[in-house]
Amino acid sequence: xxxxxxxxxxxxxxxxxxxxxxxxxxxxxxxxxxxxxxxxxxxxxxxxxxxxxxxxxxxxxxxxxxxxxxxxxxxxxxxxxxxxxxxxxxxxxxxxxxxxxxxxxxxxxxxxxx
Amino acid sequence: xxxxxxxxxxxxxxxxxxxxxxxxxxxxxxxxxxxxxxxxxxxxxxxxxxxxxxxxxxxxxxxxxxxxxxxxxxxxxxxxxxxxxxxxxxxxxxxxxxxxxxxxxxxxxx
Numbered sequence: 001x002x003x004x005x006x007x008x009x010x011x012x013x014x015x016x017x018x019x020x021x022x023x024x025x026x027x028x029x030x031x032x033x034x035x036x037x038x039x040x041x042x043x044x045x046x047x048x049x050x051x052x053x054x055x056x057x058x059x060x061x062x063x064x065x066x067x068x069x070x071x072x073x074x075x076x077x078x079x080x081x082x083x084x085x086x087x088x089x090x091x092x093x094x095x096x097x098x099x100x101x102x103x104x105x106x107x108x109x110x111x112x113x114x
Numbered sequence: 115x116x117x118x119x120x121x122x123x124x125x126x127x128x129x130x131x132x133x134x135x136x137x138x139x140x141x142x143x144x145x146x147x148x149x150x151x152x153x154x155x156x157x158x159x160x161x162x163x164x165x166x167x168x169x170x171x172x173x174x175x176x177x178x179x180x181x182x183x184x185x186x187x188x189x190x191x192x193x194x195x196x197x198x199x200x201x202x203x204x205x206x207x208x209x210x211x212x213x214x215x216x217x218x219x220x221x222x223x224x
Contacts, residue, residue, distance in 0.1 A: 033211060033212065035214070041216070042217050043158070043214040045211050045212070045213065059211070091157060091158075093212075103160070103212060104160070105158050105159070106157065107156075107157055108157055
């Protein structure tokens with residue numbers, strides 16, 4: 001497809017379970033970002049991948065959160081031992097790395113931890 | 115700590131008026147500035163980007179940047195009810211992650 005694709009679109013999980021969220025960026029985009037947005041809140045930065053450089057993990061809220069990007073394309077965000085406060089919409093975005101990176105967002109994964 | 119600040123609103127303007135949305139940022143090294151519109155339940159979509167001091171116009175939208183004051187604004191002329199959304203300011207330092215403000219909720223009243 002032409003846009004950023006995220007799956008699943010909705011995920012309901014029990015507290016304590018692990019979840020994996022997937023992001024397929026736009027082909028050719030070297031930068032990939034993960035954000036999360038709680039209801040009525042702004043975007044909270046989680047992690048940033050740029051090409052083959054070491055990712056910027058400064059936004060990950062705890063060591064239960066991790067992400068990888070295989071082959072410079074698809075990314076997976078993993079949340080271990082989910083907690084209710086992890087409930088949010090997780091948004092992925094990708095962009096070219098140029099003077100004006102213009103990230104394009106996927107439609108997000110709505111995670112609900114019950 | 116890099117921060118981007120916006121008034122949360124809601125900002126209410128009558129249809130046809132000019133809506134003015136403001137954003138300040140703390141990182142003087144910031145190089146790129148963006149405005150996103152987010153409708154309720156939807157993902158953000160890019161509407162304006164600006165990189166140099168001054169004004170940048172695109173249709174009814176004008177972005178204004180003042181790096182000395184660390185201030186960026188968005189003006190929406192002839193506001194329409196369809197412009198009602200949350201507007202997110204984002205700031206980027208080349209090659210680094212985007213930092214988003216909390217967003218300003220705009221309501222255009224018919």
